[in-house]
Amino acid sequence: MNGRPEITDVKTITCVGAGTIGGGWAAYFLARGFTVRIWDPAPDAAERFTRLLEHAWPALAELDMVAGANQSDWSVHTDLAEALEGADFVQESAPEDLELKRDLLARIDAAAGPGVVVGSSTSGYGMTEMAVRTTHPERFVVGHPFNPPYLIPLVEVVGGEGTSTEVVDWAAEFYSAIGKSVIRMDREVPGFIANRLQEALWREALHMVDNGEATVEQIDRSIRDGPGLRWPFHGPMLTFHLAGGEGGMAHMLDHFGPSLKSPWTRLSAPELTRDLYDSVVAGCENASDGRSISDLMAERDAQIVALRTMMRSTAEDGKAT
Ligand SMILES: NC(=O)c1ccc[n+]([C@@H]2O[C@H](COP(=O)([O-])OP(=O)(O)OC[C@H]3O[C@@H](n4cnc5c(N)ncnc54)[C@H](O)[C@@H]3O)[C@@H](O)[C@H]2O)c1
DSSP states (O other): OOOOOOGGGOOEEEEEOOSHHHHHHHHHHHHTTOEEEEEOOOTTHHHHHHHHHHHHHHHHHHHTOOTTOOTTOEEEESSHHHHHTTOSEEEEOOOSOHHHHHHHHHHHHHHSOTTOEEEEOOSSOOHHHHSTTOSOGGGEEEEEOOSSTTTOOEEEEEEOTTSOHHHHHHHHHHHHHTTOEEEEOSSOOTTTTHHHHHHHHHHHHHHHHHTTSSOHHHHHHHHHTTGGGTHHHHHHHHHHHHHTGGGHHHHHHHHHHHHHHHHHHSOOOOOOOHHHHHHHHHHHHHHHTTOOHHHHHHHHHHHHHHHHHHHHHHHHHHHHO
């Protein structure tokens, strides 16, 4: 007996850390009908989560909410052990700080019920390095979401050296059962898959700003009005397969591969100087064009809801024909 609940028996989830990501997870779990218990040391955690939930609930109602979901079925606790009482699953979303996560996971391990699986939202640490102070590393797994977790379906699931395969399977099945799109990785890769790709793009963007080759606004426009329009449907690989015409990816690699060797290899990480920092921050202010963060979030959510609704209906049409 490992004490692990059946996936269908999970009723209560504890969210440890309730900022942008933990709060977003909590909103999603509520919309899927779970009872949510929160632990976050910030004194204004409950107020912040209330604001986030009010913002997220209408979008959740359009896409992933189940019948009977209760917007009020959550509580914030000042004591970690109390927050973990009765939890059938734990999602950790504390700040991205390795020492902090090591301590926190050990504290969760000491207080959570035996066998309860703990998923970490970390953007890039491996579970092997995070679980070093736990007594039961076998129950710890990365469940890496994307902002906002209440709207973006992808979760990357990967265990550490001490994680049992059965727990990685359990977590992948659990996130799938609650409506997420899961990539189950069988080895640890820094940044997992999606962040590794995003970071490569971001590195190039910072280089171009640093060298005065492109503005922040031009970088966003280049993706938004260009390749970004194709990525929701085919992703970067099938996009290039089609860019090869009738010869597909093979023609693409024969044709462009040799000329791409230099851009693939010439750049290392840019130095994050004060000038670069200031240019990027000022560029984002400029590109926001008077819209507040809250305005931008509302705009983003409405557009993601519209896009996902359209993608669902075209996928259903495709199945029908
Ligand atoms: N922001 C993103 O786009 C994004 C995407 C995917 C994953 N993540 C990951 O999610 C995690 C949280 O990031 P975030 O963007 O929500 O950060 P955040 O700063 O918005 O939230 C962190 C929360 O943790 C709380 N906190 C501080 N110390 C804590 C502790 N010791 N224990 C528990 N909670 C504590 C803070 O009060 C805050 O509410 C990080 O591991 C990050 O890498 C972030």
